Amino acid sequence: MSVPTAALDSSVCAPLPVLGQNVTVPLVTGGEVTYAALDYAASAPALQRVWDDVAAYAPYYGSVHRGAGYLSQLSTDLFENSRRTVAEFLGCRADDQVVFTRSTTDSLNLLAAAIPAGCQVFVYETEHHASLLPWRDARVSYLDAPRTPGQAVETLERALADRDPYGPALVCVTGASNVTGELWPVRELAAAAHAHGARIVLDAAQLAPHHPVDIAELDVDWVAFSGHKLYAPFGSGVLAGRADWLQSAEPYLAGGGASRKVARRADGGVDVDWHTTAARHEAGSPNVIGVYSIASACKALTEAGFDSLVAREQELVSRVREGLAEVPEVRVLSLFGDDAPRVGVISFVVRGWNSSHFAAALSAEYGIGVRDGLFCAHPLVRTLLGSDPQDPGECGAPEAEPGERSLNAIRVSFGAGTPDEHIDRFLRAVTELVREGARWNYRTEDGRCVPDRGEAAQV
Numbered sequence: 001m002s003v004p005t006a007a008l009d010s011s012v013c014a015p016l017p018v019l020g021q022n023v024t025v026p027l028v029t030g031g032e033v034t035y036a037a038l039d040y041a042a043s044a045p046a047l048q049r050v051w052d053d054v055a056a057y058a059p060y061y062g063s064v065h066r067g068a069g070y071l072s073q074l075s076t077d078l079f080e081n082s083r084r085t086v087a088e089f090l091g092c093r094a095d096d097q098v099v100f101t102r103s104t105t106d107s108l109n110l111l112a113a114a115i116p117a118g119c120q121v122f123v124y125e126t127e128h129h130a131s132l133l134p135w136r137d138a139r140v141s142y143l144d145a146p147r148t149p150g151q152a153v154e155t156l157e158r159a160l161a162d163r164d165p166y167g168p169a170l171v172c173v174t175g176a177s178n179v180t181g182e183l184w185p186v187r188e189l190a191a192a193a194h195a196h197g198a199r200i201v202l203d204a205a206q207l208a209p210h211h212p213v214d215i216a217e218l219d220v221d222w223v224a225f226s227g228h229k230l231y232a233p234f235g236s237g238v239l240a241g242r243a244d245w246l247q248s249a250e251p252y253l254a255g256g257g258a259s260r261k262v263a264r265r266a267d268g269g270v271d272v273d274w275h276t277t278a279a280r281h282e283a284g285s286p287n288v289i290g291v292y293s294i295a296s297a298c299k300a301l302t303e304a305g306f307d308s309l310v311a312r313e314q315e316l317v318s319r320v321r322e323g324l325a326e327v328p329e330v331r332v333l334s335l336f337g338d339d340a341p342r343v344g345v346i347s348f349v350v351r352g353w354n355s356s357h358f359a360a361a362l363s364a365e366y367g368i369g370v371r372d373g374l375f376c377a378h379p380l381v382r383t384l385l386g387s388d389p390q391d392p393g394e395c396g397a398p399e400a401e402p403g404e405r406s407l408n409a410i411r412v413s414f415g416a417g418t419p420d421e422h423i424d425r426f427l428r429a430v431t432e433l434v435r436e437g438a439r440w441n442y443r444t445e446d447g448r449c450v451p452d453r454g455e456a457a458q459v
Contacts, residue, residue, distance in 0.1 A: 015312075016304060017048035018231065018417030025367045028440050028451045033367035036422035040229070041178050041345045041413035042371055044209055046293075047231040053296040054234075054289055064288050065257060065279070079288050082295035083278070089298035090223055090240050091214030097243040099278045100236055100291050104205040105130040107224035107239035108172070110281055111201060112138065114249035119168040122159055122198070124152070125379040126179075126335065131172045131203040131224075132379070138170075145383045148336055149185040153192055160196035169198035175207030179377050179384070179411070181317075181345030182336050183211075190219045201241070205229050209415055210313060210343035212306045215241060227290060231416065232297040236290030239281075247276045255283035301416070309416050313344050316414055316423055320346055323427035329353075329434050333384040333409060344418070347375070347411040349385065350434060355408040356449040361438040364451045366429040368422075371411040381409055 024032040037045055057078065062071030064079045083098045092098065101107045112134035115121070121135040124143045132142075141159055146152035156171060163169055171193045176183050186202055193200040201222040204213050208225040215223055222241030227234065251258040251274055258280050261273040274280050301309065321338075324330045329351040334340065350358055359372035374381045387407045412426060441452040 015419050016231075016300070016309075016416045018045040019048060019051055020045050021417070021419070027367060028364040029456075036366075036368040036425055038412045038414055038418070038422060038426055039369050039371050040209070040415045040418070041206060041375075041411060043228045043233075044231045044415055045417055046233045047297055047300050047417070049300040050232050050293050050296040054293055057289070057292060061289070064286050066285070075288050078292055079286060082291045085295040085298050086238055087240065089213075089302060090238075091216045092240055093216050095243060096215065096241050097246060097278045098238060098240045099246065099281050100286060100294075101239055101281075102235055102287075103130075103228070103237040104128075104203060104224045104226040105134075105237075107237050108201070108203065109134040110239055110252045111222060111224070111245075112136070113252055114245045114281075115170055116168045116245065116248070119170055120163055121170050121172060122156065123172045124155075124174075125383070126177065127172065127174055127377070127380075128178050128203065128205070129376045129378070130205070131174065131201075132377075135172075145335060145380060149188070149340075153185055153188045156189055157192045157196070160192065160198055163196070163198075165197060169193075169196070171198055171200040172203065173200065174203045174205075175213065176210065176343045176345065177335070177377075177380070178206045178345060179347050179375050179380050179409075180334050180336075180340075181206070181342035181347075181413070182334065182340045183207075183342060186218050186220065194219070199242070206343060206345060209301075211310060227294040227297065230294060230297045231300070232290070232293035234287060234290035234293050236287050236294055238294065246278075246281060250274075251283060252281040253283040257286070258283035304416070313415060316418060316420075317342060317344055317346070319423055320412065320414075320427065323423075324348060324430065327431055327434050330430065333381075335380075335384070344414040345411065346413070347381075347384075347409045349409050350430075353434075354449070355410045356444075357438070357442055358433065359410050360442050360449040360451065361433055361440070362426070362429055364442075365433075365439055366425060368426055368429055370426075371413070373408045375409070375411055382407070385409065 023035045025035045026032050060071055060074050062075040064076050087098050101110055108131050115138060120139045122141045123132055126145045143155050143159055146155050173189055174184055175186055190200045199221040202220045204223050204225040207213055209230045213223060224239050227236045258274055259272050260275050263271050265271055324332055330348050333347045349355060355372045359370050362368040362370055385407060440456055442449050443452050
């Protein structure tokens with residue numbers, strides 16, 4: 001059984017084709033412009049290849065693992081083949097499991113529900129909330145933000161050396177920061193964890209779309225990532241890695257698909273025999289389209305050549321950093337310093353500007369979509385801004401008025417589908433806004449900074 005597969009554009013020098021490349025948006029100052037999507041770190045645009053593959057499969061859509069008919073059997077094959085594609089993309093070991101979830105957040109909550117009793121979890125305060133918050137039923141040690149990769153390893157080694165050496169332990173760390181884009185020393189952290197009898201899970205949500213991730217090479221125990229950041233829409237994610245904790249835990253969701261056999265007992269109760277495969281944690285009808293979109297994206301990135309994609313992205317990173325460095329009012333946020341390797345995620349603040357006002361002006365006056373706020377990494381952004389934990393400011397809900405200092409930041413992010421013109425327009429817009437000011441008046445409405453209707457600024 002096979003489903004038609006769209007052909008991949010043979011060019012790897014140009015940006016990969018993505019949906020929305022020709023979408024135009026209105027400008028508050030009049031006219032329209034092609035939208036510059038520079039918020040990849042939140043959700044990357046879908047690769048055209050992914051969309052075409054899903055469209056080719058859609059007429060064959062059927063139930064997975066639950067039907068004897070041709071379309072159900074084809075969909076089941078597609079689902080399980082997608083699992084194998086993802087395992088290959090991640091360099092999984094022979095006995096690793098690939099579990100499909102809804103997102104990185106869902107994946108890490110699944111793992112949190114599967115850790116053994118008494119497990120101690122070590123997590124840096126620099127993590128995204130998806131990896132900072134799920135460990136509610138465990139003993140959690142929050143580690144201070146390191147200022148160098150070496151300090152990150154040293155901090156972890158000290159913390160692990162002080163723990164109970166006989167209990168289970170888990171380290172959770174990001175591969176690339178969703179705030180600064182900086183790469184973390186994953187291989188060294190994994191070695192430190194294993195030397196102290198701990199396991200490690202890698203949050204690869206921001207790493208996998210920008211850089212190859214190999215579980216065996218990095219020697220991590222689990223990897224979690226989201227499809228919507230990997231150019232694959234439809235709301236699926238992945239948790240891949242060691243099977244033993246997952247097999248020993250109660251199913252993440254109880255229901256059909258997770259159960260192998262269910263029988264009534266003489267006392268009126270129910271006995272359940274749960275699967276020991278990945279199906280144990282995939283109860284309910286699976287999101288076969290979401291899963292297939294992830295597999296399609298994995299294939300597209302691999303076939304395009306990750307080395308070429310990384311090289312091009314690094315050129316864009318250099319251009320953005322050099323362009324921002326020419327504007328004295330701009331301060332780029334960083335943990336590890338200017339020379340730290342990073343992916344296409346850069347956050348900054350502008351002296352004299354409310355970050356939400358600045359982001360709103362980029363959108364309304366230049367057609368550029370960026371992110372402002374605390375990026376669901378509140379402790380890290382506050383640390384980088386030097387603000388008190390009790391200072392006002394929320395993720396995506398600014399409290400300051402336009403022109404007032406805000407305790408949020410601006411994030412620009414890009415990747416395999418970003419045209420050079422979008423980077424050029426962004427840098428030009430930053431320079432013009434800082435030097436000339438906004439051309440329109442803005443106000444706060446429902447927690448967002450928006451243009452005043454018909455209110456051009458007096459310049």
